[in-house]
Amino acid sequence: MSETDQCSRDVATSGLRMHYHPCLRKATITRNGKRYCYQHDPEAVAARQKKLHAKWQAEWDADEKKWRRGQAAFKALALLEKILTGADVGLPVLPLAWERKAKRIVKEANT
Numbered sequence: 001m002s003e004t005d006q007c008s009r010d011v012a013t014s015g016l017r018m019h020y021h022p023c024l025r026k027a028t029i030t031r032n033g034k035r036y037c038y039q040h041d042p043e044a045v046a047a048r049q050k051k052l053h054a055k056w057q058a059e060w061d062a063d064e065k066k067w068r069r070g071q072a073a074f075k076a077l078a079l080l081e082k083i084l085t086g087a088d089v090g091l092p093v094l095p096l097a098w099e100r101k102a103k104r105i106v107k108e109a110n111t
């Protein structure tokens with residue numbers, strides 16, 4: 001394989017000491033005048049990173065939603081504890097008011 005057929009990216013060797021050497025794969029694409037293999041094609045690298053970041057963002061969003069739901073559950077539990085102990089929770093003793101408050105907590109947890 002001639003040098004022009006070889007990927008232009010340097011890669012790290014594995015082992016105790018870090019060394020870099022040119023990627024040994026055959027270049028299959030040219031970007032900005034440089035040749036790259038399928039793995040080191042800058043556009044493919046960017047696409048993989050974008051996909052990975054989207055996955056992480058989805059995981060963070062799911063974790064945040066879970067956390068908000070947990071916070072809402074704590075609030076609901078605290079309110080229920082007050083109601084069960086007969087504390088004045090600032091609500092008229094009407095089931096409809098309790099329902100509204102519970103709906104607001106659920107809505108807050110799901111936004």
Ligand SMILES: [Zn+2]
Nearest residue numbers: 007023037040
């Ligand atoms: Zn390569």
